[in-house]
Amino acid sequence: MTGGTQTDTGHRLVLVAHGTRNVDGNQVSRAVAEAAGRRLGLPAMASFVELSEPLFSEVMEDADRPVIVVPMLLSTGFHVRSDLPEAIARASVPVTLGRTLGPDPLLAQAQVDRLLEAGAERGQRVVLVAAGSSDEAARCDQMGAVSLLARAWDGPVELATLSGHGTRPDEIVRPGDAVSPYLLSPGHFADRIGRLDVPDTVVAEAIGPHPLVVDLVVQRAEELLAAEAAGR
Structure with a gap:
């Protein structure tokens, strides 16, 4: 602290x-x-x-x-x-x-906590889902967040976005994956992640307060x- x-x-x-x-x-x-x-x-x-x-x-x-x-x-x-x-x-x-x-190691650690709270297991493949943007700088920031989460999680992490550039969650999330919303709060984007229909996935909560x-x-x-x- x-x-x-x-x-x-x-x-x-x-x-x-x-x-x-x-x-x-x-x-x-x-x-x-x-x-x-x-x-x-x-x-x-x-x-x-x-x-x-x-x-x-x-x-x-x-x-x-x-x-x-x-x-x-x-x-x-x-x-x-x-x-x-x-x-x-x-x-x-x-x-x-x-x-x-973001991106920042403290956010990555908070995401780890949310994943564990949701029942994900260390080493489980994770898909970080960001809101997305058409700004290339935002894309770089999102990739930085992926790298930080992979280090904190000690496991594979892939990126999906809900808008703008990038792969959509339903194209990349596989059965058995864990999903980590790269979102600070509940709302429209978090609701979309919650409706993801892939069997046997663990979906964490938004990072929150x-x-x-x-x-x-x-x-x-x-x-x-x-x-x-x-x-x-």
Whole structure:
């Protein structure tokens, strides 16, 4: 575990997730924000690009103190390249944008935990299923996540995507496989994975508000605070 309780630096921590119509899915980001803020000693909140409130764009417009932003996103893509910078440009206070959460060894270990909870066995072939993207940088990030999970799982891991570039789950998942959703929260994509109709497969839950996700958010936030302090 990283990051003990710190003194309020005058910043606000804002997590930004994609957003979903699934209430439980949005609650994941809120729970992680609360836990990370408590660890950092900062006021913290979750926001969303779309489909749920508060919208990140509105949070940026209303910000009244310096903000550090940690994307609750697993790979580079349109939101990171376009939506988030455009919203940040409208803020009237200093805003520092952090890196996406994935790929990262902590996420891989959290996936291992979810696989074991679902009944998967070490060495069992795993298919990591990502939401997918048409962005080549996102594809590289997904392959990085596959490599990290294979190392943490100590077994073969293949990649499938639900959209964009890549092989679809029903083309690659075989009877006897385990499926690891590369998703932070329940919602549309997790529901699609849950409907996968392949006999004798073990399907893990989405990563969710795992303690290691909180650790990772705290790490990202501490990186931003340290960079700001060094630049003063």
